[in-house]
Amino acid sequence: EAGVAQSPRYKIIEKRQSVAFWCNPISGHATLYWYQQILGQGPKLLIQFQNNGVVDDSQLPKDRFSAERLKGVDSTLKIQPAKLEDSAVYLCASSLLVNNEQFFGPGTRLTVL
Amino acid sequence: GESVGLHLPTLSVQEGDNSIINCAYSNSASDYFIWYKQESGKGPQFIIDIRSNMDKRQGQRVTVLLNKTVKHLSLQIAATQPGDSAVYFCAETPGFQKLVFGTGTRLLVSP
Numbered sequence: 001e002a003g004v005a006q007s008p009r010y011k012i013i014e015k016r017q018s019v020a021f022w023c024n025p026i027s028g029h030a031t032l033y034w035y036q037q038i039l040g041q042g043p044k045l046l047i048q049f050q051n052n053g054v055v056d057d058s059q060l061p062k063d064r065f066s067a068e069r070l071k072g073v074d075s076t077l078k079i080q081p082a083k084l085e086d087s088a089v090y091l092c093a094s095s096l097l098v099n100n101e102q103f104f105g106p107g108t109r110l111t112v113l
Numbered sequence: 114g115e116s117v118g119l120h121l122p123t124l125s126v127q128e129g130d131n132s133i134i135n136c137a138y139s140n141s142a143s144d145y146f147i148w149y150k151q152e153s154g155k156g157p158q159f160i161i162d163i164r165s166n167m168d169k170r171q172g173q174r175v176t177v178l179l180n181k182t183v184k185h186l187s188l189q190i191a192a193t194q195p196g197d198s199a200v201y202f203c204a205e206t207p208g209f210q211k212l213v214f215g216t217g218t219r220l221l222v223s224p
Contacts, residue, residue, distance in 0.1 A: 004156070033212075040121065042202045042214025045156065056211060091156050102212065104156030 002026065004105030006092050012111045018080035021108045025073070025094030031055075032095045033102060034067055034077050035091040044092055049075065079110075121200065121219040132190040134218045136203035141184060146175060147212070148188045152199045157214075160188070160201075182204035190220075198222045 005024040013019050016028070025032050030051050035043035046065065048056040052072040062066070069075040079086055089107040126132050138146065144165040149157035163170045163177045163186075170177050176189040186203045205216045 042204070042217055043212075044209060044214070048211070093156070101159055101162075104158070106154065107156050 002101055004089075004092055004094055006028075006105040006108055008108055009106065010109050010111075012113065014081055014113050015084055016081040018078065019082055019110060020076050020078045021090050021092075021110075023075045023077070023092030023105060025075070026096075026103055027068070027094070029094035029096050030072070030101075031095045031097065031100070031102075032069055032075050033093040034075070035089055035093065035104075037089040039088070044076070082110075082112045084112050086110060121217060123219045123221060124191050125203075125221045125223065128193060128195060128222055128224050130193050132188075132193045132197070132220060132222075134188045134190075134201050134214045134220065136186040136188075136218075138184050138203065138205040139180075140187060140205060140207035140213070143207045143213075145202045145206040146177070146179060146186055147206075148175075148186075149202045149204060150197075150199045151202060151217070157202060193220070193222050195216055195222045195224055 011019055024086050026058045032049045034046045036046050037043040046060045049069045051071050065079055066079045089109050091104050091107045093102040093104045095102045138140050138143045147161040147162045150160050151157045161172045161175050161177050163179050178187045190197055198221055200217045200219050202217045204212045
């Protein structure tokens with residue numbers, strides 16, 4: 001079974017630029033999550049989708065971050081404009097259903113200069 | 114949240130030793146707990162879980178202990194191997210499938 005795919009693996013941008021990350025969850029997984037993992041910390045949930053609907057985006061900085069999962073499969077996370085403190089690894093995870101085990105992708109390491 | 118990584122709590126053990134990694138969780142309403150292993154450049158990987166109606170659960174070479182009175186979790190790894198070297202996170206679920214990750218611990222296994 002293929003795992004969660006993410007791209008790009010690495011991205012370096014300057015502050016105030018925009019960036020987008022892509023995630024392809026495990027086939028058939030209805031729930032998709034985006035996490036932010038700052039160096040030295042545990043992952044922090046940004047947004048959770050159930051199919052193409054948002055379940056929880058309470059910790060998403062909505063003034064600069066946006067995410068979508070239009071067809072209930074792939075998802076994109078965008079940051080515009082980026083700040084220095086956005087430097088982190090952005091992890092995507094998926095689960096078959098609510099309350100099932102979450103499977104994580106390898107993450108995208110973002111560096112904002 | 115707690116800071117790990119550059120100032121990561123680190124446990125150094127010899128190959129073959131038993132390892133114990135501890136975690137304090139914050140929400141007394143959490144009813145499900147998970148231990149994850151994260152290797153460099155990879156996402157967290159599920160190791161073992163436990164529900165709040167249990168105080169111990171065993172897997173292959175791993176055991177999780179839960180003490181709800183003091184809100185404490187521990188992960189025991191038997192006969193630690195170099196491949197066990199990684200950062201270990203505990204996570205709790207204070208809400209609807211919402212995972213809250215705790216302090217990470219770096220495990221270093223020397224051959």
